[in-house]
Each structure stands twice: as C-alpha cells, then as structure tokens.
Amino acid sequence: MAKKRGVEVSIAAADAIGMTNVDVVAAYPITPQTHIVEHLADLVASGELDAEFVPVESEHSAMSVACGSSGAGARTFTCTSSQGLALMNEIVFLAASMRLPIVMILANRSLSGPLSIWNDHSDVMSIRDTGWIQIFAENGQEVFDNVFFAFKVAEDKNVSLPVIVNIDGFGLSHMIEPIEYWEQEMVKQYLPDFEPINRLDPDHPVTMGALGMPDVFTEAKKAQNEALIHSKPEILKAWKDMGDICGRYYKPIETYKMDSAKVAFLTMGSTGETVSLAIDDLREQGKAAGQLKLRLWRPFPFEELAEAVKGLDQIIVIDRAISFGGPGGPVASEIRNALYHQDNMPYVTNYVCSLAGRDITADDFITIYEEATSASEEELKRNDYTIYGVRV
C-alpha cells in the first residue's frame, strides 16, 4: 500500500478521476469546485490523462455534454457547485431518467441569495429528487476512495445511474489532508471498463430521450424508481469490494461511539468530524452520546437507519439547509419519516447549523447536546427545528 501524502482534497479528487481513465470531462469553473476542474485540465493538457476536456460555456452545457458523451459510451465526469448546479438543473433530471452513468462531484456551497460562495447543503437538497445516487464524504480519503466507487456503481449494468459525490466546499475541498493514493493496478482490479447497456452507435441506432405519452410515463417513472431502490445491493457490494482492495470499508450509515448510546447526533458530510470531537468530550464527561454519519443519501438506507437507532432515546439531526416553511431541515424530515413506524421511536431534534460556511466548533455541538437533552417533553414535541446560533 502506498504511503500517505499531504495533498489538497480537490487535487486528490482530480487525480483519482484521472486514474479512472475517464474519457470525457465537461465542466464550467465555479467556486469552490474550481481546483478539481483546473487540475483535470492540467492533466489533460500535459498529456498525463488521455481524455476529452470540454470547456463548456455554462453548467447547462456541461451536463448536456455529459449526457451526450455518456450516451455515446464514454466514461464521463462533471463537477459543479451551487448556482452551477441550479443552472444545470433540468439536465440533471435527464441524466437519471435516461440512466446515464455520469459521475459528478458536487463541492457543496449555499445557493444565493444573499450571494455566498461558502459551504452548506442547500445546493444538493435542491436536486434531491432528481433520481441520482447521492453520497456524502467526510474527509479527503473518503473523497478519493469514493471516486472509484462512484464509477463502479454508476456503470454497473444492474444500476446504470448517475452518481453524485458530495464534498463540502472549502471545509473539505480546499483542505490539505493526508491521503493514501491507490496504485493504478488497484484501480484496474476494482473498476472494469465501461460497457454501456445502450449507446449511440450508427450501426445500431437507438432513440434516447424519447417522448413518453401519458399512457407510458408512469411506467417509465416506476422503472426509474425501482432502479434507484435496487441499486442499494450493488452499492453495498461495491463498498465491500473496495474494502477488500484498499482496506477501508464504507457503510451507508457509519457509527461512532454508539455502544450503549442513548442520544446520537446524525450528520452528513465533513461536519461529522467536528461532531466526533464533541462526542469524545461528551463520552469523557460520562454522557451516553454517539454519532451516526449518513453517507448514503439516495437511495435512502431505511433498514440501516432502523438498525442504527435501536436503543436511542433521542437523535439530534444536524441539517445544513433550511426547508423554508417546511417541517424542519431536509435531513431531519426524512429521518422522522423513515422512523415513523418504528416502535419506541426516538425523539428527533433538529438543528440547522453552519449555513454558508459559518464556523461551528465541537463546543457548539456540546452546547447543542446540552440544550437538546435538557428540553422538556413538550418542547421536544413542539419544536420541529432550531436554527442554531442565529442572533435575535
């Protein structure tokens, strides 16, 4: 196994994409995704990576090119953030419904306005229901490893769906972290060549993106939903196979200090590492606190969640986005929904934190823990969510 090297996470991500021998990269630069795309452009320009780099004029074009090249049978990557994702939105839906195994890294950033370039999860929540497989990475190594995983799952013939790897903008994308690179041989062993189910081929013409009349649209959507739901066994297998190669085994829900825990934080993304520091402190104080890290966002891991929350009295869900006028942050809403039929359902307390990259520390999470666990039963039932740290 190679030694760890100190490298910016964006650069490592781009190196990993290069190691997949990607055929087409179509992207438009946007903060904080820029370093990934710039480094890929360098790799192509220097001849290290034999790929078509398409410097498109917008994100709408980036995703359109990605659909076309994936449809032609090319291994395809794109990358964006925030407003860029918003601009490509309509084509994001098409990639999933046409079952095109594109891989996208989303360097998560808040959506305007006010105009912001900093990190939260409002961008990815806006495309929650587009039908992509969506995972969250907590640190640089997870980003690096999950690039290979993303292509493996996306291109699996039993899946054939696009995959988003979410990485927190700046707080993860721009960090220099110790990352263990794979050997090229390991990538070859793990990731087979891309063999599309259907491809644009003049000798065997097919129609992609056809009209679906009312008499067949519902069936098409049912088929798409089933495909996403049934990608989960392949996802689990791809993580298992990856562990066998690189030694790191990933799960849809990672657990941290959950032994005999009564209260658990639930996090997605790099905030999880900060919460883990708070858990360490709380455990030292003798508190029965643990942590669940939701890695797989779509398809949602219902069974794993039900298993993970057994014995808990309370879950403190950390959301990085607001659902305006809704019942709480998007993650908490889903957790409540997923646990609705559970016997002895734990209280789900929801904190919306760290919008647009506002610093949040382990001490803040200890404050949240104390506030959440000292709330009265009436408060727990009445307060759907709290926006943490807002000045009043």
Place this chain on the structure above:
Amino acid sequence: MAKIKPEPTWKELETGFVISEPGTARDYKTGDWRSLRPVVNESQCIKCGICYIFCPDMSIVKTAEGYFQADLYFCKGCGICAAECFTGCITMVPEEE
C-alpha cells in the same frame, strides 16, 4: 414508444426508456387526434404537391393517378395543406360528417 406493445408494464420498458428499434414512429397512430379531415376535390387539383411539401407530419402521399391524399393513419387534421393549396381544392371536414 411506438413499437412498444400497447400498455407495457414498467418491467417491459427498456433501460432508460431507450427505443432500440429505429423508425418506430411510423407505427404510432396519430390519426385519432384529428377533429377535421382534409377532403380533396380531385377535379380542381393541379397535382402541384404544395400540400405534400408543407405537411409537417409527412402524412400526404402521392396516389397512382398523381393526386395527393392524406394518410389518415397519421394525419392530425392541422389544416396546413388546405391553407396552402393554390386552387382551394382541399376542404377540412369535421370528422363526424
């Protein structure tokens, strides 16, 4: 969608709603969308083919005698042929007549 058998189940659709056989649109009956149908008075027709050129659905076919008639399997009854006809030999007639 055309060559897909009528009312397929979701399992019978191809991955990604691809249509793997080319030219299947010719099987798709659009004639039943029609409320008006073009009726040609062949005694006035000069066989110029302007209706054939303008038909957006290529529904007009040349007959053995050299006249132009709508293929009612496809014709949606838009009336462009009647509007473009130089001699006014095409009349749009309500389907119920």
